[in-house]
Amino acid sequence: MSEKNKIVMKLKDVQSQAEQEIKKVVTIDDLKALQIKFMGTGSPIDIAFKEIGQLPKEERPSTGQYANQVKQIVDNTFAKCIEEIKTTTLQRVLIEERLDITLPGYRPAIGRLHPATQALRQVCRIFSDMGFQIFRSTETDTDYYNFEMLNMPAHHPARDKWDTFYTTNPKVLLRTHTSPGQIHAMRKYVPEPIRVILPGMCYRYEQISASHEFQFNQLELLVVGHNITFGDLKGTLEDFARRMFGENVRTRFRPGYFPFTEPSAEMDIECFVCGGSGCQVCKGAGWLEILGSGMVHPVVLQNGGYDPLEYSGYAAGLGTERICMLQRRIEDIRYFWQNDIRFLEQF
């Protein structure tokens, strides 16, 4: 047998041996060891290539070609096998690591704003978009700002509408509405036009019940300018209602009474719970009273420093907890300041 044939025979043997041994291997590590055994330095294939170098010059190309073929085949076999093993290993791992995905999730602690803050923010955002800016004033105020300057001199019948907490200083009270802010804002900004919202806590001397609180947030609007009309009042408040209660909500305006506005109007919205057919929420009326409003009374304009012949304006006020109650069907207004965590966590 020529040297060449010996080499070819050896390569053939190596090829079939490798193919057989590869089949038996299970792990990647064993396979890699086997690869070194057959193809690494000193392996039969490595030796075969060295031997080819010693063959006569004319035999070298064909033998080399053959050896390369064998090397390629063995290489491919290894590669294929590596793929197979990887796939089966991965499949096993995937099965082993399988989770009971029905176990409950790890919940991060979540903070929440108080529902009253959320409601105030929602209302403020809508009016902010319309160009209203927040104006704050104090929760304690004087009789002068809370009543007198709002066209309610002492013993005025309209004062009956506001049951008032007085402090031991008879001139100082807890504001019964955010309206004293109207005077504060006007006196600060006169003679500029005004477009402000006045949010904040107000107080009324009322026995607490499911529908009455002695402490509540109110939000008031005040607009003063040269050409502000009742139509503008309606337009602003209707826009508000659509954004707050839905694009298709129906509103209606009817005469009301506030000493600091004239004409005065109450805005109702069609009950969004029953669509106006009467339910518990609207107490059978089909309409929900949402806010009080009106054109700023000339006396109030004057008290704020604006000439009522030159300026006009409108004001509106709404209770934001009440709106939140309607939206979320909260049955008891006392929930708000009780701060029961089981209530707060629902927002």
Next chain:
Amino acid sequence: MKIPLSWLKDFVDIDLGLEDLAHLLTMIGLEVDEIRLVGLSVAQNKKHEFPISGLSWERDKIVVAQVNEVMPHPNADRLVLCRLLDGEKEHIVLTGAPNLYPYKGQGPLSTPLKVPYAKEGAQIYDGHQPGQVLTILKRAKIRGVESYSMICSEKELGISDEHEGVIILDADAPTGEALVDYMGDAVFDIDIQPNMARDACILGVAREIAAATDKPLRKPKFEISTDGASIKGKAAIKITNPELNPRFVLGLVYDVKHKASPYWVGRRLRLAGMRPINSVVDATNYAMLEIGEPLHAFDYDVLVERAGGKPPTIITRVAQAGEKLTTLDGVEHVLDDFNVLVTDTAGALSVAGIMGGAESEVTDKTVNVLLEGASWNYINIRRTMASQRMDSEAGYRMARGVHPEVALMGEKSCLQRMAQWSEGKIAADLVDEYPLVYSDPVVQVTPAIVRRLLGIELSPHQITALLKRLEFECQVDGDVVTVNSPPHRMDIGTGTTGQADVVEEIARMYGYDNIPATRMADMLPPQRNNPVVEKEDRLLDLLVAMGLQEVISYRLTTPEREARPYLTVADAPYVRLQNPISLERSHLRRSLLASVLETVERNIRLTEGLALFEIGPVFLPEEGQELPLELRRLAIVLTGKRQATRWKVSNAESANSTAAQDFNFFDLKGILEMLFEALHLDGIAFKPDDFSAFNPGKCASICLGEHQLGVMGELHPLVKERYDFSNVAVIAADLHLDALLSMVGVNSVVGSIPVFPPVLEDIALVVTEDIPADRIINLIYQTGGKLLVDVRLFDIFRGKQIGEGKKSLAFSLTYQAVDRTLTDEEAAAVRNRIVRRLEQELGAKLRS
């Protein structure tokens, strides 16, 4: 106010359905709270805009009938059998009504009794059950006599809760007519606003309906048929202060007989919420409800007797302080010096406009009635009602203002009714003192004013047409409409106020819903930032993002409750309420922390862990200042388990430790550090401190530069004992929000992202226990210089290996240069400097 429909129809034609009428009233400012059906019905299967109660009378089952004979029941003394004609046929009807007993056994009645009659199958209210329970009449045998129908009481028909006897209708009631057609009614419960006080009467509401529907108002003529001797010389009036008593009218009715008023009068009074008494008293109430003028009837002969047999002089004056008067409700009033009294020469007779005195009131024995119709200063009436704690239908109206002209109308209307129902004779003439004539305002409006306030275009003639419906007298001159307020209302002012008042009336008549909604075209005001609100919102969002729940507490509390968290309490002044709603809510808070701790206490059993905060004002009275200082605070309280919920996997080998899951001091400190960092407030420092709420070893004041912004710590064990807390630590902070936010800048500058890699290195240093961590960290930073960009503590170790009284603190150090890749040698040089410095200054040893 309760307004029966039938009564309104005396003055105006109404062709609207009940709900349409209620809608109309609501839309002109007379909000209808409820419609009570008293016979009439509303359309079914239609959506209702108003709460509806009451009973509809079935036309074919409840009719007017006549009782021709009342016969004894064979087996029962307390029952009678009525021979009754329902217009078609005769029935024998069983009843126990005591008001039929007098007719028992008289044989056929010469004048049959007219009664409401419910046939078999009619739906009525059960007269024997409390409240209003519907029942359907069924055939039954009562004491051997078959019964299938009923003569009805007011209760059974839903007119009132009267069930003493059956209704006996007026003699002219048409037998056989459906009762609903004869007297079916509905009552509108209307909310009268203070500026519509003129409508607190039937005539007022009828006027509004006439105006809104543009129909004529059938105004009463106020004519009286006088057939008695003149009142002149029989009574006199002396008004001492016309400001308080602008008008006083007296009339006299001779020889009244106290009888029951006609049935329809009593029914109307009941429907309007008053109780019929007798023909004299009913006339005063009827006139008040109809015209709006409260009237007062005196027993004339008692007054003559008090005047020593002479004609009485009625004097109106303010009371002397301490003067006493017992009113007809039996209450003795000790009067204030501003209360106005109606008196005679012998003393006080009544509290003017509110309630009569017991002595001079009309009784069953009264023969001659002196009738007062007056006008009073409403503010004074209001003050008197408040100071004397009095309330009455008269006071309700007088306290809202009754026009002096209405006093005269009411007087006349009442005299006429009283004479008619009591068979009296009205004295000729009236005594009418009217020293302070109310001048009805005159207001000028123009289309321009209407356009400016309402945004609608109306011509002078359109304005006039709308206002005339409400009886305003208008003259048009070019563009100007001169408007006279009608002499029955006092809500129209003068000048610009009057214009606004008149414009409201124009808007009401035009219809608020008809005014088109517009978007504001006016100039926007100067736009300004509102940093306080913006920063506060940012702070709120950050606290929420860190898992804290906002709470909002009552601002009213007591000093005792506020003292709970503090071991020592300074004697601080409070804003105190003069009229607290309860003893528990009598002072404005000074401590926000106390509020939040109460909330924690209420919730602590409901959940494993709480992380709460509140922002809001505290109220601090200041010497010499009217209003207290309202400072905003931020209070945070953590207790119990950290709230992230996760389950653990344990097996036999793994230890089961829970203590590490509870909030501790460093949770809150970390929250505050992050809060300050996120608000870009650099240089926050926590200094060991001692506040009476906190454990002295676990307490810090929070400082930024010179400013102390608040305190934090773990509640003192003795404070914790005062609360119903569990045994885990309660960590709290109380910060000055205004001061904190004032230091927050608008924008912080953003640094560029480093391009060269850092060198990271850990070092552990052994120091004695007394050396606080921040001294070490500060020294490391100082020594590290520019190349040291971060120092982070990651481990504290104590143990035998490092010796008693020592601790080992392990830090990760990050070195980085902005302009090059730092070499290990450069970093090592910095580290060596640091270690050397720490050795020298703190005796620290590098732990290997």
